[in-house]
Amino acid sequence: MSAPDLDDPAQRRAYVRELRGVGRPLRLAALAITLVGVFLAVAARMGRLPEWIPLLVILTGGAFMVAAVVQRTQYHRRRMRGE
Template sequence: MSRPDLNDPEARKAYIRELRRIGRPLRTFALGITLIGVLLAAAARYDRLPQWVPLLFIVTGGAFMVAAIVQRTSYHRRRMRGE
């Protein structure tokens, strides 16, 4: 991979689009897991669901989101080094 030319507006836009695609499935999965956790937390008020179950989903979603951020950051660093 070559280093992107961030001085050219068109190349910068293309690089931003490229960065947005990095980790998108992981971020989408993290958002879905977190939303399930929030829905379970709302349902736990009316059901006999233990409170740790929704918390587990929310924490897992957060961990996947952090993993997606790390993946995108490491890609950006490698790309800026020209690797």
């Protein structure tokens, strides 16, 4: 696969669209996990859960987001090298 010509507006738009799809499942999972953590935090504030459980879930969502960023960055580097 060759590197995209980012000077051409049409190719740049196509590459941006392509890049948005990379890591999308991980980003959506990170969002979902973080939202679950927020709901658990509300439950913990009501005294129904220990407070460390929502923190652990939110940190897991953050780890998923970091993994998605790393995946996307690696893809971009490989693509720019023409691999």
